[in-house]
Amino acid sequence: MLNFTDQYDIVLPALESKCAEFHYLQYDTVTPEELWQYCIKKKWKKKNIGEMRLHEMVNEIMEMTASEFVAFHQIEGLRGANFFSEGNLAELEQLLRPTPKKPTSI
Template sequence: MHIGHEYDRFYSQVKPALHSKLDEFKLLGYETITEHELWDYMVKKKWKKTREDILIHEIVQEILSVKVNEYMNFATVEAFKQADFHFSNEEDRREFLK
C-alpha cells in the first residue's frame, strides 16, 4: 500500500472492490496482478489529485471502472522507470511480462 495517501483511510473498506476487479483481471488472463499493485496504480495514477469530500462509493466506482489496458500501460511505464531493468536479464523479462 502507498503509505501516506489521503485515501488510505478507505483501503480496508474497499478491499472487496479491489478483489472484484482482480477477479475480473484474472478472467481476462491477468492472474499475477496483486491487490497492492492495483492500489498503487489507483494512488499513483487515478488519485494524484485528492478530494477532501470524496465518498466511499466514488472510490469503489473508480476502482471498478479500471480497464486492464489502463493498468497494463501504467505497469509497463513503471517497469521501464526501474533503474536496474534490463531486457537481457531473464528475471527482469519475466517481471515485465507479468
C-alpha cells in the first residue's frame, strides 16, 4: 500500500487538530496515523492523492466526523477478524448447535 509520506507530513497539523477534537469528544485512542489511513482507504479511495491540492486535503480532514471514523474503524476490525479460527470454532459450534427439545407431557 502506498503511504504518501510527503502528503502526510504536510497535513499532519490538520490531522493532529482533528485528533485533539476527537479526544475532546472522549475518543481518546484515535491517532493521526489512524485518521490518515481512514482518509487514504475511505475518503480518498477513488482520488489521485498525489495530485490533490493541500486545501482539498485539509478541508476533508476537518470535515471528518467522529461517527464516520468510528464506523469505518469498526468495519475494518470486522474485516480483519477471523471468526472461523481455531479459538473461535468451539464458540461457533456452540452457537450453531440446535437446542434439544424438552419432552412435552400430555
